Structures are given as structure tokens and as C-alpha cells.
Amino acid sequence: MSSELYANLAWLPQPPPDFRARCRAVADDARADGRALAALANHALNENRLRQLADAVRALRARDGALAPLTPFTLGVVGNVTLEPLVPTLIGSAPRHGIALECVEGDFAQTVQEAMSPDSRINRARPDAVLLALDFRGLPLASGFYDGATARDVVAGAVAHVDALRAAFRANGGARVIVQTLAPPPESAFGSFDRIVPGTVRSLCAAFNAALVESVRDGEDVILDVATLAETVGLADWHSPRQWNVAKLPFDARFLPLYADHVCRVVGALRGKSRRCLILDLDNTLWGGVIGDDGLEGIVLGQGDWTGEAYLDVQRTALALRERGIVLAVSSKNDDAVARRPFAEHPDMLLREDHIAVFQANWNDKATNIAAIAEALSLGLDAMVFLDDNPVERGLVRQALPQVAVPELPADPALYARTLAAAGYFEAVTFSEEDRKRASFYQDNARRLALQGQIGDLDAYLASLQMRIVFRPFDATGRSRITQLVNKSNQFNLTTRRYDESEIARFEADPAALTLQVRLVDVYGDNGMISVIVCVPAGERTWEIDTWLMSCRVLGRRVEHMVLREIVEQARARGIERIVGRYLPTERNGMVRDHYAKLGFRLVSDVGGTTTWELDTADEPPAASMEVDRSGFELTTA
């Protein structure tokens, strides 16, 4: 159900199963600060977990006071609704938006008294803002079948009531006010005709919302658009008659985490915590497919194809963000020239190079690239959002750079744009001419940065992926996939030899050849067949690597080292003493020019770019960095 995206905050990763214990651990840890709270808050938390986190926030505040680097904010909370469940969910959600929140709760349904009395609890606390949690039942908006003029008076009266409360909190408490638009109940008096009759609840709420917006515009107070939030998840789900009747809850309790997140977005925006930059992956994020392998003609983008349109939606979203002042950058594992081609030449691309302030396409890890982007733009890591379809890349960046927001994405690209928007990273409370022009300040035309050093502990992250590499010889089952890879792979391909199925079948049956179909399984699932190897006899006790290709999707995970280990072990078992590798350069495989050098082979010859390399099987092979699963071979020890 689409509303689950919102209700369950599906752009946030699931909390660890020991979340409660971690909250306690943070509360007890003398060295824990606001960062630990933010790390816990950056999960999809239900009401119970938000309360557990709120307890940790309070415990830490009691011990340390400030909760740096979170920004403190005091929020008064009043309304005609049950406030008790709102407070801990607000406090638990706030660290997600860089805020250390304290709440001052008004007495139940004593909104007017809290506002008008200079020594009410809220006014004495002099909060930074007051959340006016009034729903349609808490305002003088008596519905009736009266005429338009009367309806206008009723609405004006209700707006005046809210204006008076705002003025009172400002004068008596020194606080700005967060006012809510009204979500009408789904029930109607007539049906569609309710919109025509001015005194129905529906018409009154709509008129009130419009008038409230006008009243608040250009002032210090801000809107929390509950009307739109309720419509988004559906009025019938938002309003729960049972929960109102039993507990005076203004909306179904399962939307508490969503509501709290929206309030905290506004609070965060008031303190300048909204994100400022969107960093985009390319392959399978901005277009379908892999540009390096599929080429300009092969990537899926637009053209009436429903997947192609989904990727265009992502581009449209990015472009619209840029138009309101959000900076765009690219971080992609690709050859730079190859990655830029669609921007320059694909007719369906909406994003062009000059929409991108920094364009990082290289084979280094993304955490290092993102840190470089942040520095080049003089923006903090906490201003960044990183969009990538690959859960392994997302995990790496979250671990190395926890301040960067990395939304979870669903399996279906049709929901990428919606998920990014639902996450609300770019909430604003103002919009100026300067904002409109901001993107052009970064018009350095897709700068490319040189990287210094490396961020984060890559080896530890890789170990956490629990990878298992699976080696099998060529077989009938894998034949068609092997053939596909052999013919499709352009970038990580040492010799680019193309074989059809019958030739692959011949390798299968050849007892003198070593054939490997390689799969990789990790904590996110089975990546399928990601590498193909063929070694053939080439002289006395010598093998030559006829074919070595790999999917770029598993670069940077030391798969190549594990494959070499396997080749060496199998070679030794068959009495092979020397392995020869060749690199045949093409327009597309520049990235593997140094492949054999990196694996410890020595260069034997270089003829116009075509290089030949050698390795002794007696040499120490690379250390194992993952579990190996091997079967189907007849290994005889020499």
C-alpha cells in the first residue's frame, strides 16, 4: 500500500533488533554525545522505539546538558488533543534533523489559558516555538447550512481566534508559533455537493486553510501542513473515530512517527538544518542499465518505456530541486568520459552537465568522493543527500559518513522519485531570490575533483557484508548466462573475446581448460554470476588466461583477488607452474590496464599497449577475504 511508505518512514533503514539495549547503552555511556543519538534516530522507528530513544535523550541531557553537536530547541506543545503521546515521539525524532528537543506541555485543552496568561507553564519557559496542535474540532468552526456570507464570517472568526493565540504566545512567551492546517474528516453531508455548500465541514476547512495561509504569510510564524499530510496517507486512515473517542487522539496513533518527523523537519528548517545538496548515482538511478556496458543506445531512459519514464521522474525531481536552490552533484563508479556521454548526447536526458556542480565519475569508493564533494562545495556532510539504487553502496556511505542522508530505495524504480520526495530532506521555511539563483552560483560546470586519501574503514565494511564467493566450472545450466556475459561485457574485460554458445560448450567439455563461473552472495542477497574465467594450456606447465571478465557492480570488493586465489589453487593442483595474462586494449576497457600489475604479475612485454604478464604459481597468492564455496571440479593434488 502506498501509504505504508509514509506511515513506516520507509526511506529510513530498519533499526537493529537490539535497539532498546542500544538506547540504554547510550544513556549509560559517559562518552556518548548527540552523534550517538542521531545515529539511533536515523532508523524507521515506531512509537515504542521513539519513546525508548526519548528516554535516552533525556538521560543524556540530564548528565551532559548540551547534547552537542545537536542544536537545542525548546518547543511548547498545546492543543485540543491528547498531547502526551506527541512529546516523546517528537523528542525521539528530533536528532534525525540535527535538533536536541525539549518540550513543554500545556495542560490538556487549555490552549487559550496557556497563550493569554503570562505565567502559564509554556510562557514562563519562553520556548523557541509553540506547536499549536488544534484540529477541526478545536476551533470555532461550527458547520451549518447557512449562506456564503455567514460562512466567510465563521472562517474569519476562526482565523482571528488563531491570530489572537499567535499574538499572545509571541507577546507573553517570546515564541513564534507553528500553526496547523486542518484535515477534514472523510465523511460528508451531501457528497460532492459539500464543496458547493459553504457551511459544510469540508468547505469550512478548505476556506480556513486558505485564510490561515494568507494570515501567516510574510510573518514569523510557520505552517505545518497537516491537511496535506492527512490527504497523502488518506483521510480515512488518518482519522480514527475509535482513537478519538477513546483517547482524544487527533489521528491514528500509527501516524505518530510520521507526524513527529514532519514537525521536526519544520523545526530543523527553522534552525537551518535542511539539506542543501543532492548527490546522484548514475547507473540504475538516473537511467536503467550500466552506461559502460550498455552504451548510449542500451541504457533505458524515457521513450514511453515505463521503466525509462521512472528514471526520468528521478531526473525531473532533481531538476526541480535545483530550480529551488538545491545543488546537484554526481558520484558514480564509471569512467569519467563514459559517464558524461548521456548528459551530453542522449536525447531523453533532462539533466545536463551544467546542472551538475561537481561530477565525480571514477573507480574510487563513494565515501571518499562524497567527502571531497562536500569540501569542494563548502557544505557540511550533514547538508548532503546521497541517492543510490545499490544497497552495498548505501551501506558503505552510511557507515563511513553517518551525517550524510542516504534514503533506502524500494526494488521498483517507479517509486524512487516518490521515496526521495517523501523523505523531506529539503524542507524550507523561506524561499528567496537568492535561493532561486543558488544553483547558478555553482555553475562551475560539472567540476571534477582530484581525491586525496581515503575515508572510512573499507575492510571492516567489506567484512560486514559476509560475502561468499561461489566457483563452479562451466556447465549446461550456466551456459546461456556465461555466453551473455562474454558478449556483453566491455569494461572489466581483459581480452574481450566473444564466444557463442557452442564455443562455450566446447570449453565446458575441454579437460585441459580451467573454466570458472563465479557468483557472489552477500548480506543483501545473491548478486548472480559476476565473473567469467577461461584458462587454457599454453606450453609446458603453463596456463594462459584466455578470458577474464567481471561485472563492475562488484568492483572494490576484492573479488579479483579471490578469483586469482582460485586460479592459483587450481593451477597448483594440476601441476601448473606459470600463469600468463594478457591485456588487449579496446576503447572501453581502459579500467583494467593495470589489472595484472595490481594482482602481482610481472610485465613481460608491451607491444603498442597490448601487454603480457606472468605469475609463478609458487608465489604467495592474495589473502582470503571472504568465504569460498567450490564444487563441480575434479581437483587432483600434484
Add this chain to the structure above:
Amino acid sequence: MSLDEIYQRLTEILREVFDDDTVTARPDLTADQVAGWDSFAHLRVIFTVEQAFGVSFAASEISGLKNVGELAQLIQAKKSGS
């Protein structure tokens, strides 16, 4: 669903809701025996139970419950479709 399974899951739920590893669901457990089990916490217990067991309670069903035993029996009745 067996009563044993229900009590096991209720224990997990009570521990989550009250952030207390010493709470154990048993038939004669009442709200006043658990620290923090006020009317708001009661609603949270009910909502969490509804989500965890995939059932839905009417207001009249909730207001009549005297102890955890009656809640467990209500859950069992709902899960068996009666």
C-alpha cells in the same frame, strides 16, 4: 495459536512498550502491577498488540479487560476466527 505462544509474544510486547526486561506476561498480571501502565500506556499496549497479532479490537472489548489473562484469551479468540 496456542496460549503459550500468545503469552510469549505478549511478554516481548510489554518489555518493548515499558522498556523493562523484568516484566513477564502472566494471566493474573494487571496494569497497577507495572510501573508506567497508565491509560496512555494502555492504549500503546493495545495498539502494539493489534499490529503484532494482526487483530483489531472494538472499544467495548478493550474497556472490559481486567487482566492480561483476559487479553490473551481475547487474542486467541480473534486468531481462531470466532
